[in-house]
Amino acid sequence: MNADAIDHIAQENRATIARVTCGWKLPHLPLDTVRRYWRDVHSPGIARRPGLWEYRHLQFDPVDPSVLAPVAGIEQTCPADQQLMWTSDVRYLDQAGLDLFSGVPSAEVKKLLLADIDLIVDQSTTYLVLGDRAQTVVDRSGTVAPQGPAPRPTYAVFFRQRGEQAAFRTGLRALAARWAAAAGVVRVRLALFETPDMEAERKAGYPIKTHPPERQYQAWIDLTVDSPADARDLLAPADADFIHTAHVYPVPVVYTSVCRGKPTLVGLRGWPAYDAIQGLGADNQRQAALLQWMYGEAAAGGVEA
Numbered sequence: 676m677n678a679d680a681i682d683h684i685a686q687e688n689r690a691t692i693a694r695v696t697c698g699w700k701l702p703h704l705p706l707d708t709v710r711r712y713w714r715d716v717h718s719p720g721i722a723r724r725p726g727l728w729e730y731r732h733l734q735f736d737p738v739d740p741s742v743l744a745p746v747a748g749i750e751q752t753c754p755a756d757q758q759l760m761w762t763s764d765v766r767y768l769d770q771a772g773l774d775l776f777s778g779v780p781s782a783e784v785k786k787l788l789l790a791d792i793d794l795i796v797d798q799s800t801t802y803l804v805l806g807d808r809a810q811t812v813v814d815r816s817g818t819v820a821p822q823g824p825a826p827r828p829t830y831a832v833f834f835r836q837r838g839e840q841a842a843f844r845t846g847l848r849a850l851a852a853r854w855a856a857a858a859g860v861v862r863v864r865l866a867l868f869e870t871p872d873m874e875a876e877r878k879a880g881y882p883i884k885t886h887p888p889e890r891q892y893q894a895w896i897d898l899t900v901d902s903p904a905d906a907r908d909l910l911a912p913a914d915a916d917f918i919h920t921a922h923v924y925p926v927p928v929v930y931t932s933v934c935r936g937k938p939t940l941v942g943l944r945g946w947p948a949y950d951a952i953q954g955l956g957a958d959n960q961r962q963a964a965l966l967q968w969m970y971g972e973a974a975a976g977g978v979e980a
Contacts, residue, residue: 683819686935687811687864690728690766692773695866695895697833698799698884699760706760709795710734713761714930715945717791721765722932722942723973726776729766730933730942731821733831733897735759735924742830742906742923748915750835753922757890762831764866764897766809768936792884800885802868802892808844811864813855816899820931820939822949827861828903829929834894835920846917847894854898859905864897892920940978943970 700709718732738758740751767773780788792799816827836843844867851865871885885891900906910921932942940961941949952960959965966974 684811684814686819687729687814688807688809689768690809691769691806692767693804693809693866694765694801695804695868696763696765696799696801697759697761697892698796699758700795701797704795710761712791712795714941715947717788717795718763718930718932719942719945720788722938723970724776724779726767726772726774726779727765727933728768728772728936729764730931731764732930732932733762733764733926734928735761735831736927737924738922739925740923742903742925743832743910743921744907746910746912746915748837749910749918750920751922758922759831759833759924762895796884798884798886800871800891802866802871802895804866804868808867809865810851811862812851813860814862814864816861820934821929822931822939822941823946824928825899825926827899827901828906829862829897829899829926830906831924831926832896832898833892833920833922833924834896834918835891836893837915837917837919840893843893843917846914847896850914851896853911854896854909857905857909859901860898860909861901862897862899866895866897868893868895892922937976937978938973943974943978 700706714732718730721727722730735758737755738753743751745751767776834843834847847865847867851863854860855863871891898906898909910918930941930946931939933939940952943966944952948960951957961978963974963976963978966978
């Protein structure tokens with residue numbers, strides 16, 4: 676990897692706290708409407724809050740058990756009514772950043788923001804990831820803040836553990852390192868989840884819609900490869916010693932609303948505006964003076980990407 680790629684990884688790994696929220700929509704809502712709302716209405720509201728280091732939103736296609744070759748003892752299929760539809764990966768440099776984020780906006784406005792959860796979500800679980808339990812092991816993509824359709828095959832691989840937590844985490848770290856070194860692998864980011872704390876979520880004002888324990892996951896790998904064939908043989912028979920379940924969700928799109936502590940253009944203005952600006956090369960619409968006039972302190976210093 677070149678120096679720019681290594682610096683990008685180091686910057687991404689500066690975050691020491693992450694809140695990874697995974698869920699699915701209410702049954703009566705059209706999926707496309709929910710996705711557009713989350714991307715262009717909900718996410719810009721979150722991106723304006725201070726204290727964030729990174730904020731990415733990944734949208735999922737249904738679980739595809741054919742991506743990874745079958746391994747005896749590892750469950751790779753998932754009932755349709757239990758499959759995730761998205762993940763929001765919200766990261767903070769440290770506790771001070773999380774405290775700053777939690778303190779803004781006012782309780783009245785925060786209640787309005789969080790009303791989106793009741794509007795959209797059927798079930799959702801937020802997993803806390805601490806310290807080096809969230810690490811980008813490799814990223815050869817050359818993209819600091821991915822936006823829109825994934826240019827290479829991208830997958831969210833969610834795991835349930837077999838056996839004790841310590842052995843599972845040790846095994847997943849070794850697996851992530853092995854995947855990162857494999858031919859054709861572009862990006863590997865590992866997140867080892869804490870057990871969801873519903874009382875802490877309730878105290879923070881979040882509606883509780885978590886999945887039952889047997890449907891919760893214990894880890895996630897954000898995986899990008901050059902071609903689907905490069906993912907096929909990543910699982911090994913010995914991985915069944917510590918992995919009970921590996922669900923592979925294809926990720927057709929990724930949106931980055933905050934990068935390196937600053938909102939992105941998508942985070943401020945939403946994807947349709949970003950797409951139109953990119954299409955015309957309208958660099959005037961990206962300038963700090965204009966953005967700060969339009970969006971106030973949230974845009975101070977311009978956008979990161």
